Amino acid sequence: xxxxxxxxxxxxRALIRKGKWDKPTAGLAMGYAQANLVILPQKYAFDFLLxxxxxxxxCPLLEVLEPGEFRTKSLSLxxxxxxxxxxxxxxxxxxxxxxVKEIRRFWKPDFVSFLLGCSxxxxxxxxxxxxxxxxxxxxxNVPMFITNIPCKPAGVFRGPMVVTMRPIPxxxxxxxxxxxxxxxxxxxxxxxxxxxxxxxIKALKKPDFGDPVTIKKGEVPxxxxxxxxxxxxxxxxxxxxxxxxxxxxxxxxxLLNEELxxx
Amino acid sequence: xxxxxxxxxxxxRALIRKGKWDKPTAGLAMGYAQANLVILPQKYAFDFLLxxxxxxxxCPLLEVLEPGEFRTKSLSLxxxxxxxxxxxxxxxxxxxxxxVKEIRRFWKPDFVSFLLGCSxxxxxxxxxxxxxxxxxxxxxNVPMFITNIPCKPAGVFRGPMVVTMRPIPxxxxxxxxxxxxxxxxxxxxxxxxxxxxxxxIKALKKPDFGDPVTIKKGEVPxxxxxxxxxxxxxxxxxxxxxxxxxxxxxxxxxLLNEELxxx
Numbered sequence: 001x002x003x004x005x006x007x008x009x010x011x012x013r014a015l016i017r018k019g020k021w022d023k024p025t026a027g028l029a030m031g032y033a034q035a036n037l038v039i040l041p042q043k044y045a046f047d048f049l050l051x052x053x054x055x056x057x058x059c060p061l062l063e064v065l066e067p068g069e070f071r072t073k074s075l076s077l078x079x080x081x082x083x084x085x086x087x088x089x090x091x092x093x094x095x096x097x098x099x100v101k102e103i104r105r106f107w108k109p110d111f112v113s114f115l116l117g118c119s120x121x122x123x124x125x126x127x128x129x130x131x132x133x134x135x136x137x138x139x140x141n142v143p144m145f146i147t148n149i150p151c152k153p154a155g156v157f158r159g160p161m162v163v164t165m166r167p168i169p170x171x172x173x174x175x176x177x178x179x180x181x182x183x184x185x186x187x188x189x190x191x192x193x194x195x196x197x198x199x200x201i202k203a204l205k206k207p208d209f210g211d212p213v214t215i216k217k218g219e220v221p222x223x224x225x226x227x228x229x230x231x232x233x234x235x236x237x238x239x240x241x242x243x244x245x246x247x248x249x250x251x252x253x254x255l256l257n258e259e260l261x262x263x
Numbered sequence: 264x265x266x267x268x269x270x271x272x273x274x275x276r277a278l279i280r281k282g283k284w285d286k287p288t289a290g291l292a293m294g295y296a297q298a299n300l301v302i303l304p305q306k307y308a309f310d311f312l313l314x315x316x317x318x319x320x321x322c323p324l325l326e327v328l329e330p331g332e333f334r335t336k337s338l339s340l341x342x343x344x345x346x347x348x349x350x351x352x353x354x355x356x357x358x359x360x361x362x363v364k365e366i367r368r369f370w371k372p373d374f375v376s377f378l379l380g381c382s383x384x385x386x387x388x389x390x391x392x393x394x395x396x397x398x399x400x401x402x403x404n405v406p407m408f409i410t411n412i413p414c415k416p417a418g419v420f421r422g423p424m425v426v427t428m429r430p431i432p433x434x435x436x437x438x439x440x441x442x443x444x445x446x447x448x449x450x451x452x453x454x455x456x457x458x459x460x461x462x463x464i465k466a467l468k469k470p471d472f473g474d475p476v477t478i479k480k481g482e483v484p485x486x487x488x489x490x491x492x493x494x495x496x497x498x499x500x501x502x503x504x505x506x507x508x509x510x511x512x513x514x515x516x517x518l519l520n521e522e523l524x525x526x
Contacts, residue, residue, distance in 0.1 A: 046309040053312065053324055054337075061316055066418065073415075074317075152336070155329060181526045184447055189526070262525065263444045263452070 004028060009076070009252045013084045016252075022086040022101050024248035026120065033186070033257050034250035035062050035075060035115040036227045037085060038234060039103075039243040042067045045112035047155025051233065052114065054152040058161050058229035060117035060186050062253070062260075068109040075253035081113050087246035094238030099246055106243065116227055117186035118250055119164060121257040125179050131172050134213040141248070142166070143207035144226050148200025149191070151233065159233040162226040163191065165204065167219040176222060182261040192223040199223065267291060272339070272515045276347045279515075282364050285349045287511035289383065296449070296520050297513035298325050298338060298378040299490045300348060301497060302366075302506040305330045308375035310418025314496065315377065317415040321424050321492035323380035323449050325516070325523075331372040338516035344376050350509035357501030362509055369506065379490055380449035381513055382427060384520040388442050394435050397476040404511070405429070406470035407489050411463025412454070414496065422496040425489040426454060428467065430482040439485060445524040455486040462486065 009029040052059035149161040272292040315322035412424040
């Protein structure tokens with residue numbers, strides 16, 4: 001198992017499918033895009049798809065499956081989203097009920113699965129360009145904040161945008177914008193640069209989710225739309241049932257991050 | 264009326280709303296994005312939204328309205344899509360039944376309206392960069408071709424991609440790719456450059472829609488995904504009812520083309 005970092009995306013999914021890997025996926029299958037999962041009963045599907053269409057920065061759709069479908073087509077040709085994620089959270093009426101390693105026994109024919117992009121894709125590009133990614137350096141979870149920026153509502157779904165923050169040396173902020181702009185389908189360019197209070201954030205030391213990170217002299221806080229937004233928005237509606245990946249335990253696709261870049 | 268080219272997007276929509284302009288909209292409100300319209304009964308809405316999500320190059324969604332809603336929010340704050348388009352086509356079971364100047368009397372509370380981007384947005388950027396746009400020079404409709412490239416199907420919707428062709432001097436092809444890449448939300452970069460037969464096009468002189476244009480020595484045929492694709496795809500399903508704009512008679516938004524550019 002110590003060689004898991006050398007495995008291909010297919011190889012890791014095969015391990016996960018057999019229940020032999022139930023840990024976080026950060027750092028695995030480097031170069032390949034990882035995805036967030038949201039599964040909803042069909043009655044919520046149009047509204048949620050519309051919500052994602054209206055809010056592409058926090059909710060970048062990589063693939064949406066037909067009702068009842070559990071095999072991906074774009075992200076992989078041999079994946080089963082009922083078994084190929086290390087840990088799933090099952091929510092009933094907005095409350096976490098179980099965390100499980102596979103969801104075949106919970107599957108229903110009206111389930112619609114949404115796979116959304118993850119900031120791992122652009123963080124890899126930042127690291128490759130020698131731009132520091134502090135939470136990776138400090139081996140922490142990225143700090144996340146609830147902002148005062150409302151998402152555009154759609155049907156029953158509404159709520160504020162959640163953002164991630166990465167401190168960037170001021171002379172590298174332009175390059176950071178350029179690099180992340182290439183990943184327009186995966187959160188893309190920052191949504192805010194500088195004063196956190198402008199977007200309703202009171203204390204960078206007290207993130208709403210994740211861990212605080214060191215901000216060094218000469219660094220500017222840079223904020224990106226965050227994939228926690230869609231999950232937070234779904235939970236406000238308290239659907240009868242909703243299944244997601246467990247945070248950090250992502251779906252590993254066969255698509256290269258480079259294939260997600262727009263140019 | 265001879266001053267219509269000087270009017271703002273709001274001014275032109277006001278004229279159209281009063282029934283005082285029912286001609287094509289090319290060249291009006293320069294700088295502002297124009298949009299294609301597809302209205303479908305709600306039972307088709309999830310499948311069509313999914314089709315657009317899976318095929319963003321031919322089907323770039325600018326705005327989707329909630330079921331029954333006829334006022335836009337993103338594209339304009341004062342538009343009514345029942346009255347603000349010069350001419351509408353009403354299709355019943357896939358056949359054109361009427362062409363009308365407003366659709367208030369046909370409106371139903373389960374109608375879902377999809378507004379899709381239009382290549383006018385990137386053509387303006389090409390012209391501004393001194394890249395020739397032949398059908399504009401020759402005062403023709405852009406040549407369109409049905410390709411052998413299948414769209415990704417979604418629910419009941421499937422069909423081949425339709426493309427537009429613009430001949431570009433070979434030394435300007437790279438610049439053309441760069442410029443149109445900025446408009447990723449509005450068809451974006453070309454989907455094919457060069458030999459038409461590769462994508463199933465037999466004769467550039469015989470487009471499936473629009474007019475043939477002159478291809479000069481040293482010019483390369485360059486192909487972009489075309490907004491006719493979603494309409495063609497909808498018609499194959501022969502929905503009970505479908506309302507679209509009449510070709511060339513677009514919705515004029517208050518959004519600048521520059522606002523649609525990704526960077």
